[in-house]
Amino acid sequence: MKSRFDAELLRPAKPDGDPSWAFVVLPRDVSEKLPRRGRTTVEGTVNGHGFQATLEPDGRLSHWLRVSGELQRAAGADIGDIVALEIAPVDREPEPEIPADLREALDGHPEARSVWDDATTIARLDWIHWVISARQLKTRAKRISDACDMLASGKSRVCCFDPSGFYSKALRAPEAAARSGRHGAEEG
Numbered sequence: 001m002k003s004r005f006d007a008e009l010l011r012p013a014k015p016d017g018d019p020s021w022a023f024v025v026l027p028r029d030v031s032e033k034l035p036r037r038g039r040t041t042v043e044g045t046v047n048g049h050g051f052q053a054t055l056e057p058d059g060r061l062s063h064w065l066r067v068s069g070e071l072q073r074a075a076g077a078d079i080g081d082i083v084a085l086e087i088a089p090v091d092r093e094p095e096p097e098i099p100a101d102l103r104e105a106l107d108g109h110p111e112a113r114s115v116w117d118d119a120t121t122i123a124r125l126d127w128i129h130w131v132i133s134a135r136q137l138k139t140r141a142k143r144i145s146d147a148c149d150m151l152a153s154g155k156s157r158v159c160c161f162d163p164s165g166f167y168s169k170a171l172r173a174p175e176a177a178a179r180s181g182r183h184g185a186e187e188g
Helices: 069-075 100-107 110-118 121-132 137-152
Strands: 003-008 022-025 040-046 049-057 063-067 082-089
Touching (some): 003 022, 049 069, 100 121
Antiparallel strands (some): 003 082, 022 063
């Protein structure tokens, strides 16, 4: 099911070393049509230009979309512009890339790797999301160790992780930078 909506292209307050990307927050009613509140891959268009991307949960039962500088240029869009989006969930969630540290731990733990390999793509996506959502390296390392232990004990789904971020508030959309210039309200 395709959803169409307009959204403002926002600049992240903290672009993490790559100032070229922007983001949009999906309206909640659009997110509610998606198959899950956690990470979800969609196909769509921005101003008519096609893309495929994984939406991230915003912690408010909606999602946000990272828009690369390349996609912005292709769509003829600048920060602050209102862009026309059309999205639909992909028919089959693509296999997620396993972070190197998690892959190494799984490779060293055959029982965990066996359960991992038998888990669904969505379950693997949630395990990865749980690991990478850790804010500190020591927390991430503990989650990887715990994941191997849980998997080795036969648990194919991560427990105690809210992939939407709503209950834990661990996940959220980036904070938008203050607006200025031709599209902003804070112009002198």
